Amino acid sequence: MRQSAKSRRFKARLRVHRPRHSGVLAVPRFGSGPLVHLTRMNDRSPHPVAGLEPVLTTSELAAHLGVPVQTIHDLRHAGRGPRGFRVGRELRYRVSQIQQWLAELEGADEARRQGDDGAGR
Template sequence: MTDSAQIRRSVTLRRIFSSRRQVRLDPPRDRSESLAYLTGVSETSHAFPGLEPVLTTSELAAHRGVPVQTIHDLRHAQRGPRGFRVGRELRFRLSEVQAWVEGMEAYDHAAGLIEGATR
Protein backbone atom coordinates (compact mmCIF):
# COMPACT_ATOMS: atom_id res chain seq x y z
CA MET A 1 0.00 0.00 0.00
CA THR A 2 1.20 3.50 -0.77
CA ASP A 3 1.95 5.76 2.14
CA SER A 4 1.00 9.43 2.19
CA ALA A 5 4.59 10.65 1.74
CA GLN A 6 4.87 8.77 -1.54
CA ILE A 7 1.52 10.19 -2.67
CA ARG A 8 2.68 13.74 -1.96
CA ARG A 9 5.93 13.18 -3.90
CA SER A 10 4.49 11.40 -6.93
CA VAL A 11 2.58 13.47 -9.51
CA THR A 12 0.85 10.38 -10.90
CA LEU A 13 -0.29 9.15 -7.48
CA ARG A 14 -1.45 12.67 -6.57
CA ARG A 15 -3.66 12.70 -9.66
CA ILE A 16 -5.11 9.30 -8.80
CA PHE A 17 -5.82 10.11 -5.15
CA SER A 18 -7.01 13.68 -5.70
CA SER A 19 -9.36 12.97 -8.60
CA ARG A 20 -12.97 13.84 -7.96
CA ARG A 21 -14.10 10.52 -9.33
CA GLN A 22 -13.06 7.75 -6.95
CA VAL A 23 -12.48 4.37 -8.55
CA ARG A 24 -13.13 1.47 -6.21
CA LEU A 25 -11.77 -1.94 -7.04
CA ASP A 26 -13.62 -3.75 -4.29
CA PRO A 27 -17.26 -3.38 -3.23
CA PRO A 28 -17.92 -0.58 -0.73
CA ARG A 29 -17.73 -1.58 2.91
CA ASP A 30 -20.24 -0.93 5.60
CA ARG A 31 -18.69 2.01 7.49
CA SER A 32 -19.67 0.66 10.89
CA GLU A 33 -17.69 -2.51 10.26
CA SER A 34 -14.68 -1.03 8.43
CA LEU A 35 -12.28 -1.51 11.37
CA ALA A 36 -14.13 -4.37 13.01
CA TYR A 37 -11.58 -6.94 11.86
CA LEU A 38 -8.86 -5.15 13.85
CA THR A 39 -10.73 -5.36 17.16
CA GLY A 40 -10.50 -9.15 17.24
CA VAL A 41 -6.72 -9.20 16.91
CA SER A 42 -5.30 -11.03 19.88
CA GLU A 43 -2.13 -9.90 21.60
CA THR A 44 -0.56 -13.32 21.17
CA SER A 45 -0.68 -13.02 17.38
CA HIS A 46 1.79 -10.12 17.42
CA ALA A 47 5.54 -10.45 17.46
CA PHE A 48 5.54 -8.15 20.51
CA PRO A 49 2.67 -8.96 22.89
CA GLY A 50 1.05 -5.94 24.49
CA LEU A 51 1.49 -3.62 21.50
CA GLU A 52 -1.70 -2.16 20.13
CA PRO A 53 -2.29 -2.26 16.36
CA VAL A 54 -1.64 1.04 14.58
CA LEU A 55 -2.76 2.44 11.23
CA THR A 56 -0.87 4.67 8.83
CA THR A 57 -2.52 7.79 7.47
CA SER A 58 -3.22 6.13 4.14
CA GLU A 59 -4.69 3.03 5.83
CA LEU A 60 -6.93 5.21 8.01
CA ALA A 61 -8.07 7.22 5.00
CA ALA A 62 -8.81 4.04 3.04
CA HIS A 63 -10.83 2.56 5.92
CA ARG A 64 -12.80 5.78 6.36
CA GLY A 65 -13.29 6.15 2.61
CA VAL A 66 -11.82 9.66 2.44
CA PRO A 67 -8.72 11.14 0.79
CA VAL A 68 -5.51 11.26 2.83
CA GLN A 69 -5.65 15.06 2.72
CA THR A 70 -8.96 14.98 4.61
CA ILE A 71 -7.24 13.24 7.53
CA HIS A 72 -4.47 15.85 7.48
CA ASP A 73 -7.03 18.69 7.29
CA LEU A 74 -9.03 17.29 10.22
CA ARG A 75 -5.90 16.98 12.33
CA HIS A 76 -4.84 20.52 11.43
CA ALA A 77 -8.27 21.77 12.53
CA GLN A 78 -7.83 19.70 15.73
CA ARG A 79 -10.90 17.61 14.90
CA GLY A 80 -9.07 14.47 13.78
CA PRO A 81 -7.84 11.44 15.68
CA ARG A 82 -4.82 11.71 17.95
CA GLY A 83 -1.74 10.22 16.39
CA PHE A 84 2.01 10.11 16.74
CA ARG A 85 4.93 10.29 14.37
CA VAL A 86 7.26 7.48 13.47
CA GLY A 87 9.89 9.25 11.43
CA ARG A 88 7.98 11.31 8.88
CA GLU A 89 4.84 9.19 8.88
CA LEU A 90 1.87 9.55 11.21
CA ARG A 91 0.52 6.51 13.02
CA PHE A 92 -2.84 6.15 14.74
CA ARG A 93 -3.62 3.72 17.55
CA LEU A 94 -6.73 1.69 16.89
CA SER A 95 -8.23 2.71 20.25
CA GLU A 96 -7.72 6.43 19.39
CA VAL A 97 -9.44 5.97 16.03
CA GLN A 98 -12.36 4.19 17.66
CA ALA A 99 -12.66 6.92 20.32
CA TRP A 100 -12.59 9.57 17.58
CA VAL A 101 -15.36 7.83 15.59
CA GLU A 102 -17.47 7.38 18.75
CA GLY A 103 -16.98 11.06 19.56
CA MET A 104 -18.18 12.06 16.09
CA GLU A 105 -21.20 9.77 16.44
CA ALA A 106 -22.03 11.24 19.86
CA TYR A 107 -21.70 14.78 18.48
CA ASP A 108 -23.98 13.97 15.53
CA HIS A 109 -26.49 12.31 17.85
CA ALA A 110 -26.50 15.30 20.23
CA ALA A 111 -26.80 17.73 17.29
CA GLY A 112 -29.73 15.68 15.98
CA LEU A 113 -31.47 15.85 19.37
CA ILE A 114 -30.95 19.61 19.60
CA GLU A 115 -32.06 20.09 15.99
CA GLY A 116 -35.13 17.95 16.61
CA ALA A 117 -36.03 19.94 19.74
CA THR A 118 -35.88 23.28 17.91
CA ARG A 119 -38.25 22.24 15.14
Protein backbone atom coordinates in the same frame (compact mmCIF):
# COMPACT_ATOMS: atom_id res chain seq x y z
CA MET B 1 35.38 4.62 -27.28
CA ARG B 2 32.89 1.76 -27.73
CA GLN B 3 31.27 0.02 -24.80
CA SER B 4 31.63 -3.69 -24.40
CA ALA B 5 28.61 -5.94 -24.76
CA LYS B 6 28.82 -6.77 -21.06
CA SER B 7 28.73 -3.08 -20.14
CA ARG B 8 25.69 -2.48 -22.39
CA ARG B 9 23.83 -5.40 -20.80
CA PHE B 10 24.62 -4.11 -17.32
CA LYS B 11 23.35 -0.62 -18.14
CA ALA B 12 20.20 -2.08 -19.74
CA ARG B 13 19.45 -3.89 -16.45
CA LEU B 14 19.69 -0.60 -14.56
CA ARG B 15 17.10 1.22 -16.67
CA VAL B 16 14.16 2.38 -14.60
CA HIS B 17 10.43 1.95 -15.10
CA ARG B 18 9.62 5.62 -14.35
CA PRO B 19 11.22 8.79 -15.65
CA ARG B 20 13.73 10.37 -13.28
CA HIS B 21 11.79 13.62 -12.97
CA SER B 22 8.66 11.94 -11.57
CA GLY B 23 9.74 12.47 -7.95
CA VAL B 24 9.34 8.74 -7.30
CA LEU B 25 12.28 6.57 -6.38
CA ALA B 26 13.53 4.73 -9.42
CA VAL B 27 13.32 0.96 -9.26
CA PRO B 28 15.85 -1.09 -11.22
CA ARG B 29 14.26 -3.42 -13.76
CA PHE B 30 15.43 -6.83 -12.60
CA GLY B 31 12.22 -8.71 -13.41
CA SER B 32 11.07 -11.25 -10.87
CA GLY B 33 14.58 -12.14 -9.88
CA PRO B 34 16.41 -11.84 -6.60
CA LEU B 35 14.36 -8.97 -5.07
CA VAL B 36 10.95 -10.65 -5.07
CA HIS B 37 11.12 -11.27 -1.32
CA LEU B 38 11.05 -7.49 -0.75
CA THR B 39 7.57 -7.10 -2.26
CA ARG B 40 5.91 -8.40 0.92
CA MET B 41 7.86 -6.21 3.36
CA ASN B 42 4.96 -3.75 3.77
CA ASP B 43 2.41 -6.46 4.57
CA ARG B 44 1.10 -6.58 8.10
CA SER B 45 2.45 -9.40 10.19
CA PRO B 46 -0.20 -12.11 10.68
CA HIS B 47 0.97 -12.46 14.30
CA PRO B 48 1.09 -9.10 16.10
CA VAL B 49 3.61 -8.68 18.87
CA ALA B 50 2.07 -9.40 22.26
CA GLY B 51 1.50 -6.24 24.28
CA LEU B 52 1.66 -3.84 21.33
CA GLU B 53 -1.51 -2.19 20.11
CA PRO B 54 -2.09 -2.22 16.35
CA VAL B 55 -1.56 1.08 14.56
CA LEU B 56 -2.63 2.45 11.18
CA THR B 57 -0.89 4.86 8.84
CA THR B 58 -2.70 7.93 7.53
CA SER B 59 -3.35 6.26 4.18
CA GLU B 60 -4.67 3.10 5.86
CA LEU B 61 -6.98 5.17 8.08
CA ALA B 62 -8.23 7.17 5.09
CA ALA B 63 -8.90 3.96 3.13
CA HIS B 64 -10.74 2.46 6.11
CA LEU B 65 -12.95 5.54 6.44
CA GLY B 66 -13.37 5.94 2.67
CA VAL B 67 -12.07 9.51 2.59
CA PRO B 68 -9.06 11.14 0.89
CA VAL B 69 -5.80 11.28 2.86
CA GLN B 70 -5.98 15.08 2.72
CA THR B 71 -9.23 15.00 4.73
CA ILE B 72 -7.40 13.31 7.62
CA HIS B 73 -4.63 15.92 7.42
CA ASP B 74 -7.17 18.77 7.31
CA LEU B 75 -9.07 17.40 10.32
CA ARG B 76 -5.86 17.08 12.32
CA HIS B 77 -4.78 20.60 11.36
CA ALA B 78 -8.15 21.97 12.52
CA GLY B 79 -7.82 20.10 15.84
CA ARG B 80 -10.77 17.82 15.07
CA GLY B 81 -8.86 14.77 13.86
CA PRO B 82 -7.67 11.63 15.62
CA ARG B 83 -4.69 11.70 17.94
CA GLY B 84 -1.61 10.27 16.33
CA PHE B 85 2.14 10.14 16.66
CA ARG B 86 5.07 10.22 14.29
CA VAL B 87 7.35 7.33 13.52
CA GLY B 88 10.02 8.92 11.39
CA ARG B 89 8.16 10.94 8.76
CA GLU B 90 4.94 8.92 8.86
CA LEU B 91 1.98 9.54 11.16
CA ARG B 92 0.58 6.52 12.99
CA TYR B 93 -2.73 6.16 14.78
CA ARG B 94 -3.54 3.71 17.57
CA VAL B 95 -6.70 1.73 16.87
CA SER B 96 -8.04 2.58 20.36
CA GLN B 97 -7.54 6.31 19.66
CA ILE B 98 -9.36 5.99 16.34
CA GLN B 99 -12.27 4.20 18.03
CA GLN B 100 -12.44 6.90 20.72
CA TRP B 101 -12.36 9.66 18.09
CA LEU B 102 -15.12 7.99 16.08
CA ALA B 103 -17.24 7.58 19.23
CA GLU B 104 -16.81 11.31 19.94
CA LEU B 105 -17.89 12.14 16.39
CA GLU B 106 -20.94 9.90 16.72
CA GLY B 107 -21.85 11.49 20.07
CA ALA B 108 -21.55 15.00 18.65
CA ASP B 109 -23.64 14.00 15.64
CA GLU B 110 -26.31 12.45 17.88
CA ALA B 111 -26.43 15.57 20.09
CA ARG B 112 -26.75 17.75 16.99
CA ARG B 113 -29.62 15.59 15.68
CA GLN B 114 -31.47 15.72 19.00
CA GLY B 115 -31.02 19.49 19.12
CA ASP B 116 -32.44 19.84 15.60
CA ASP B 117 -35.42 17.61 16.42
CA GLY B 118 -36.28 19.54 19.58
CA ALA B 119 -35.88 22.99 17.97
CA GLY B 120 -38.21 22.13 15.08
CA ARG B 121 -41.23 21.36 17.27
